[in-house]
Amino acid sequence: MRFVVELEYGMDGVHGQVTREGSERPEPFHGWLELLRVLEGPYSRANPWDLP
Secondary structure: OOEEEEEEEEOOEEEEEEEEOOOOOOEEEEOHHHHHHHHHOOOOOOOOOOOO
16 A cells, blocks of 8 residues: 655644545644554454454
């Protein structure tokens, strides 16, 4: 999967938006940890790396 990440860095930290491949609606984020959460995607039981 590909992502377009629009990133801004300022006095209040990092923020921006992520658009997933095939999606027209970007997801906003505020902070590095929230960016990682957006990039991880939804929880899937089919993925063996997810915690039960």
